[in-house]
Structures are given as C-alpha cells and as structure tokens.
Amino acid sequence: MSNLATSAPLTTSDLKQKEKLVGENSREGGPSLTQMISFVLVLLASTPLIFGIAQRAVGVNIESNNLSLHSKDSHSICEWGDESCIMGKELFERHMTLSRITEDPGIINRPYLSVASAHAARQVQAWMEDAGMTSSINIVGNVVGRYEADPSTSNPRTIVLGSHFDSVNDAGKFDGVYGVLAAISVVKVLKHRGQRLPFTVEVAAFDDEEGNSSFGTTNTGAKAFMGEYLTKEAAEQLLEQYAGLEEAFRKHQINYGLDSKRSGIVQGLMKSAGTSLEDVAAFIELHIEQGPILEAEGRPIGIVDAINGQTRMQVRYFGESGHAGTVPMTMRKDALGASAEAVSEIERVGNSNDGLVATVGTLNIVHASSNVVPGEVMFTVDVRAPTDEVRIHAVDRIVEYLESVRIRRGLELQITKTHEAPAVPMNPEIRRALATAISEEGLEDSPDSVRILSSGAGHDAMIVGNKIPSAMLFLRCAGGISHNPAEWLSPPDATVGARVVLKYLENLKVA
C-alpha cells in the first residue's frame, strides 16, 4: 500500500475550490455540478493514489482503462430532475459498479480496511458529493455525507440514513450497500428538486459491519459513529484488543496524509464520531430481508420490529464409551442418544413461539467410531428472539430439558454460555411513520396492514439503536438468499425502498 501515500482526503473545501475552476457562469446546483464532479473525478483518477487503488482493487475489470471506468461510473446517468431514473436505473447500476470493487477478482470481497474498501469509500464519497452533500472519510473507514437543513430552520436536528459498504467474502451485491446507495439517491432527488428540509439529512456508510477481517473486530464503523471510541482510554483499548488493527489504521492515516504515529491514531479515533449525537433525531436503515417471508407473501417491503437478541451455548454430554456389540442397550450411557433427544427438543422449543428460532448448528462426537457407543458429544445451541423475555424463557426451557435428559440417562452435562446479546427494539413512532409512508406509496392498503418482521441477523441499527431512535426497512430479496453471489434485489424493489424513505422524510416534522 506504500504507493498510496500522497493524497489528502477529499474534503468539501477541495470540491468548492474545484467548482470555481469549472466555470463561473454555470447555474448554481444545475448541470454544472455534474460537470464539476466528473472534472474532480478525472482529476482524482489521474493521481497515482487513485490509479493505484483502482488498479489493484477492481481487478478483472480494470486493466483496459480504469480512468474511464472511474469517471464514467461517477457521472449521473439520469436527465436533470428525472427522479424515477435517480431512484431507479442509476441506483441499481451503482450496485453493479460497487460490486466490481473487490480484493479478489471474480468474486465480491471487501474486507475491513482493505484496499478495496478504501476504493469503495472514495466511490461512495463521490456519489455523496454528486447528490449535493458535503462529505468526509474518517479513520475507521466510515464515509459520512451531510445535506444541510433549510437555512431558515433554527437549530435543525439530523436524520441519519445508512448502512454498511463492507462485505463478507464471496458476497452478493446488495447486503449493506443498498442502504447506503438508496439513501444517497433519496438525497439526490432532494437536490434536484432544490428542496431543503427542516432538518439535516446525513448518509452514513459504515465499514466493518460484517466482521470480515483478520482483526476480529465487528461493527467498528457503527460503534465509532456512536462515539464508543471517543475517550482516549477507549481508543487505546481498541488498539490493544485487536492485533493488527493499529497497523491497519496506520496505513489508513498514511493513505490520507494524516498523522500515522500512535498518538495520531488515537487522536483520529477520538474524533471519529461523524456527528453530534444530541442532534440526531432518528436513524433509518434500509436492508435486504435476508429471509424468505416478504417474497413468500408477495410484498416488496416490511418494517422491522426488533433486532433479535441472541444466546449461544456450547453443550457437552459425557457418558461412557463402550463396545457397540457387547454393551447391552439397558446399560449404556450414550452421549449421542442424549444429544439426539436434546436436538429434537430444541427444535420444538424454536417452533413454540412466533419469531423465536433455535438452532443446533454444530455437533461433534468426540472420538467417533462406527463400533463404539459415543461417550462424549459437544453441540452448539443458538437461540434468537425479538424480545428478551421470549428468548430467556426459551433458553430456560432448553436448559431444563438438557438437565432432565442427563438425570434420566445418568450422564454428566456441561453448559457454557458463549454469547449473549439483548434484543434491540426499533422505535415505535418511526415505525408508524414508515408504515404511513408505505401505505401512501400504495404498497399496502393501510399502515396497519404493513408486514412487521424481526431481524434474525445483526445490523448497524443494532448498534445505533441502543442510543438513538432507530428503524429498519426490509426489502424482498430473491429466495431470501444473502451472503451469497446469488443475492438479488430486483430493480423495482430497490426503487420501492428509496421511495418510502423519501416519503417518510417529506412527511416528517422534526422539532
């Protein structure tokens, strides 16, 4: 990455400087901005920095002419003011553009703090600027764009829209990225209308939601946005906790021409929060459902009631191994027989309540052999539910049952809780406002008929929602498939999410 060393981050004041160069006679906020953006991008693309990143990151697609790829992809492809194009064709095509930015040619892979992620951050930033936002990239890799409130509003609050732009290894094109790109398209529509709202709109593109890196971190972007690293101690602790992270931040600082000494990294982390949290009235995350419910019910969009809490356990039954031919059935201490009963009961518990899920994902027979009665079995249990009450009750039922099997079969039992996270409920008022927007967009008969879903997977909203009123919208995705190259959000459904958020913002009165 040493060839990335010279450039400073692209700041709004740089852009303003460059705007002046483009021409004095162009109309404010008109097509000149498109010209300006492409000019800036050509300028950027011709620096060794961007050339270096693009050449390495875009892999297969870059060899012929990365300069035209970079500048072309940042152009607006829509006629001035064509809202259906901005939230339609352009929004969709930007997913395709971003999918070409990867560490590994042929598949999508944007690990945290990778060259591909730096390139993707620049691309997202260029689109934010194209949508009329001021923007910045901070040390943890977050890209934040700001579309200021109507200047007549005193002390305007902020609505944050966003999701993440990192990916799992061999990812699809929509997970996370959709929530970022749809939000940018919404702001771009406002810009084309010349419309300012009585609140500021921020678009937050978080890095490291997926935990795809060798550091062992996860949700670093959202945590930094929430100010978790604002104190010196917290920043130092972060660097101590994860091996390799300090070196990765050092490279990031060097790439952006910032202080790369440890003290500079700590300073950067302390300032990494994108916004003053007191100003933030709401956070909205658009995301593909990653499940099959909306598609099965023929609905394009639903509202999340909560991000499920989760308990993970490791269970071990200790019995007695013995000869499969000589130990009578009545005298066995079969750890697998016990586990089989347990697995069936865990499935029954999972079925016992709407929204509750319980899974045995791994099972290992220790020293397994076809002619030996299993003496020791280890398996994992993963329980998730939209409310902590339901989850804790389910876990209690499972533990009770495991114990009853142990007693009946005369075995030993060890249960280790390996992970526990509470449910994060989404804000009821924002949910209601989103339901109204969905019905006003003609997507459901009434706000009450909007489909409510729980999120079985973790999301940025899980971190943000701990402190800020948050809501999530799920979009139908083909077969419920995600974290997979086959992941698919249809172009019309991609438009639906953007339209709903735009309607929500139009309806919103924030004091």
Ligand SMILES: [Zn+2]
């Ligand atoms: Zn995601």
